[in-house]
Amino acid sequence: MNAEAETGPAGLSVALAGRLGAFALDIAFAAPATGVTALFGPSGSGKTSVLRGVAGLAAFDGRITVGDEIWQDAASFRPPHRRAVGYVFQEASLFAHLTVAKNLVYGARRSPGGVDAAHHAEIVELLGLGPLLARAPAGLSGGERQRVALGRAILSRPKLLLMDEPLSALDRFAKDEILPYFEALQAELAIPVLYVSHDIAEVERLADRIVVIEKGRVQAAGGLNAALTDSGLGFVRDPHAAAVLPARVVAYHTEDALTELDLGGQPVFVDGSGPHDVGAARRLRIEARDVSLSREIPTLSTISNTLKVRILAIEPASAADYSVFLALEGAEQLSFVAKVTRRSARRLSLAPGDSVFAQIKSVSLATARAIGD
Structure with missing residues (x-):
């Protein structure tokens, strides 16, 4: 598999290197303008560090471009609040004192252009959030909270969506409930999505491309099925290959x-x-x-x-x-x-x-x- 993916005029290009304590990161890949690129690897391989670097939350040397925008290079470093990133974490991290409706528009109100009513209605429908709007986060299930977190991230008008193992805290039944919503929304997105996971079943359902990471380095990058059927990557040796x-x-x-x-x-x-x-x-x-x-x-x-x-x-x-x-x-x-x-x-x-x-x-x-x- 190629170590880098082709990227069009509105795609994503990432090259980062540096250390976090004893951990060394030296990674480069690209992703197209739309679709889901999975960052896949075992715990501790550097997947979350890559997301944090792309978001500007961790400072690494290197270069990051999104479309024709340079977010980072040798001469400049765009701070996190100017990177137009939607970030969905392992835990939903909703504001407990706000209703679902107010959580959804929290980021959008601070973005250029404010809340787009038509876009808001579309996301609420796609994620099935209508019945939840008046509720408080404390009364939601884990899957419902993650749907709200995803909706909030999308409504903030991001140019890039980062998802850091958003299903890892959910049990199998909650995952089965939320995955169709993720699929429906991601099929509508016109931005790149980086999706971190160590669960190949999630990747099979959601990803278009895959970047395999081990010990802070890219082992392979390219189309999903090319990785799944590449004897050198080991997926074929899994009992459920x-x-x-x-x-x-x-x-x-x-x-x-x-x-x-x-x-x-x-x-x-x-x-x-x-x-x-x-x-x-x-x-x-x-x-x-x-x-x-x-x-x-x-x-x-x-x-x-x-x-x-x-x-x-x-x-x-x-x-x-x-x-x-x-x-x-x-x-x-x-x-x-x-x-x-x-x-x-x-x-x-x-x-x-x-x-x-x-x-x-x-x-x-x-x-x-x-x-x-």
């Missing part, structure tokens, strides 16, 4: 309650979505352990999804298994992985370059939007 691929809804089959999507020119059927989504972009999650391979087109099988693929590479996964790296025939930018036993690979004489058929036992909609939408 998966690929996340863009697709488009082409039909809804009422008699089967299944949605048909086009994935690189081949049909895929999933449970979910509905007739109103025909034409919409979606992305699919394919878990490696749910992929089996065949030399011939399987017949009379209960597995609905069979894709024609080409083998890119075969690598050891464990004492008993191989990781088989695959790409769709005719759409080789769409890649995923199968986990097969060494015995099966030997029986089928699998080799790089072979054309085979991949049966997908389970395909799920990873998110309500497509990568890059």
Whole structure:
């Protein structure tokens, strides 16, 4: 993967170096003008330090540009209050003495132009905050508080949104409740988003691109699926290793309650979505352990999804298994992985370059939007 991402005229470019006590940071990456770029890595790798540096809350040497604005270089350092950053922390940090309605507009009232009534109404609707406006933060659930914090950050008219593990304090049920709101809002944003996480499941649902950070340095940066299927980064060795691929809804089959999507020119059927989504972009999650391979087109099988693929590479996964790296025939930018036993690979004489058929036992909609939408 490339160490830097391409950035357009309104994109983000970050290059920071310095020390915080014993911790050394030396990092450079870029992100496009829209979409979610995940900063991913283990605790202590420097993800939050990067966000703080971008926000101007920690002083590192380097250069930061957002669009045509220089926020920091060798000659200048723009202070935090002039960086037009929306920041969502692990804890919502709402003002306890203010209602939800007043919390939402707190930053907007201090931004150039003040509160935009139309934008305010749109964000309230997207985040489902209408029923909460008159309530105090103390009476909100964790997920509700984070929705308010996100709304407040967006309404402050930021040029960049920073999100520092905003779901880490929530239990699984609260995460499941809030993620669709995050997805809906991020699909509407026209600014870059940096999203810090050490949970790859969150990244799969929310991110378009990923910057993998270890010990204060960038290990890789680029498209999400390229990282998930890169043998050098280790994601493929996870028991729940998966690929996340863009697709488009082409039909809804009422008699089967299944949605048909086009994935690189081949049909895929999933449970979910509905007739109103025909034409919409979606992305699919394919878990490696749910992929089996065949030399011939399987017949009379209960597995609905069979894709024609080409083998890119075969690598050891464990004492008993191989990781088989695959790409769709005719759409080789769409890649995923199968986990097969060494015995099966030997029986089928699998080799790089072979054309085979991949049966997908389970395909799920990873998110309500497509990568890059």
